[in-house]
Amino acid sequence: MRNHFKELSREYPERKSGSVAAAKVAQAITAQAAALNLKTVTEKIKVFHFQKSILAFCLGSLAAFLIGLYLPLPGLILETALWLLLLGEVKRPVLAGIKTETAENLVVAIPARSKETQKVVLTAAYDTSLFLSAPLGLNPYWYWGLSLSLGLVIPILQSAGFMLAFDTLKFWSLVPLILLAVFSILPGKTAFSSGLNGCIALLETASILLRFRPSITTVILYFTGGSSLNSGVQKLPALFKGENPTYGLNLVEQNRPEIGIINREGFLPQSGSLLLKELLIEVAADKSIPVKSIITSEVTPSYPLLSQKANAISLAVPAEETNENLRELLVGFIRKIEH
Structure with a gap:
């Protein structure tokens, strides 16, 4: 699987929302989910600029x-x-x-083994549109x-x-x-070159969770297809409503040596969930995974959630990450909130 997605990222390094390149990656994600006996729900979205x-x-x-x-x-x-x-x-x-384009999100759910009492939403973008062109x-x-x-x-x-x-x-x-x-x-650059480490990590995490399915936690994999003005996550806050707690981890690819926990982000700064930050640091320490708390002026897909004080935070994923540490961190986090 990893090799196939790496080939896709090399063949289509820039994947603008709604483009043929983005559609090819979406097909690969859907096929891989099907191989894991997981159903993919396609969600139509409007893309804003x-x-x-x-x-x-x-x-x-x-x-x-x-x-x-x-x-x-x-x-x-x-x-x-x-x-x-x-x-x-x-x-x-x-x-x-005033004028929008269309694209698709892909939503894959791994139901809790027994009664669901909480949800974890793991988010990664498969397009590479710039947040702001x-x-x-x-x-x-x-x-x-x-x-x-x-x-x-x-x-x-x-x-x-x-x-x-x-x-x-x-x-x-x-x-x-x-x-x-x-x-x-005036014309501007609309997309950047990026790999698919976030998407790969979510699918590999799903493979592990299916072997050791969480008892009370439903895990939702949210593959977004509209990064421009965070179009792909405008519907995401609805998943955080309800009586049961919901936790959100968003993966963004960055050129850095280690996994970063984005403590504060955005043009109008918003802080990530302190609870999730502490849990991630605890899991990283238990598993000897190098992580670093960072602050960035960039806007990640967690931003619409942070403005509503939801339990969400973003992880900066190294571009050269093999995903072993990332998988361990994600699975360890889910295990941690199970207890």
Whole structure:
């Protein structure tokens, strides 16, 4: 199995959401799950893009500007609401819904051997779409910050024009609006080259768990096909609702020497579950697995869960990881919460 997926990752190093390359990998995941006598459920998803968020913001801002010429206060309120939506796009895309693409998630469940009292959701992406596609080779973090800054200038100029009764300032707000509109149409890199270590680790973990199935824990393997603006995990918070506790571990591939427990992440920083961090460190110590707690400004698929204070955390998987340590860590974690 490992060799087959390694060949796929070499043949299709960049796998944009909904592409033929991503579909080939999805077929391989489904086939491997079937070989383990596990059923794969396909989940259709919408794929969001930040540049579409900016475009929607610009269109809405133009409407707010025109309204503001006749009704200044409603126009300003609309503009402020649009900026707040733009600020929240990295957590929950709304503006990006103006135009979406489609892709698929693959969900594989390993039921508890007896009565289920808790769930573990293990997540890995099989696509390699960038969370945020930035034009002109800009760093995504700086592109996001620059877009928000330009967007904020618009309501500031409009409010200043309203309060000072100086209409010229309102027209000056069109300058950052035009710049943002240009940003929304400039081409940028949409995918990166990556292996399939996360997906391989989940399937290998499933193989082990089927031999020693957890008694009270249902394990859900969640293979996501939309990394752009975390499109693939927008439905994931629903799995964390209910009376029984649910724990989430997300695997992200990074160029690093050891497994990293991502303690804090994101453009708007969010902390991972302290409980899961302590459990993972304890398991790693018991099994002599080298791990390191890290902080990153990157956004991982755990982000929508962290903003809702769910028990979730991300693991940074070394690109050259053989998965032996990772398998041991995942299985050990599940065994730990069983007791």
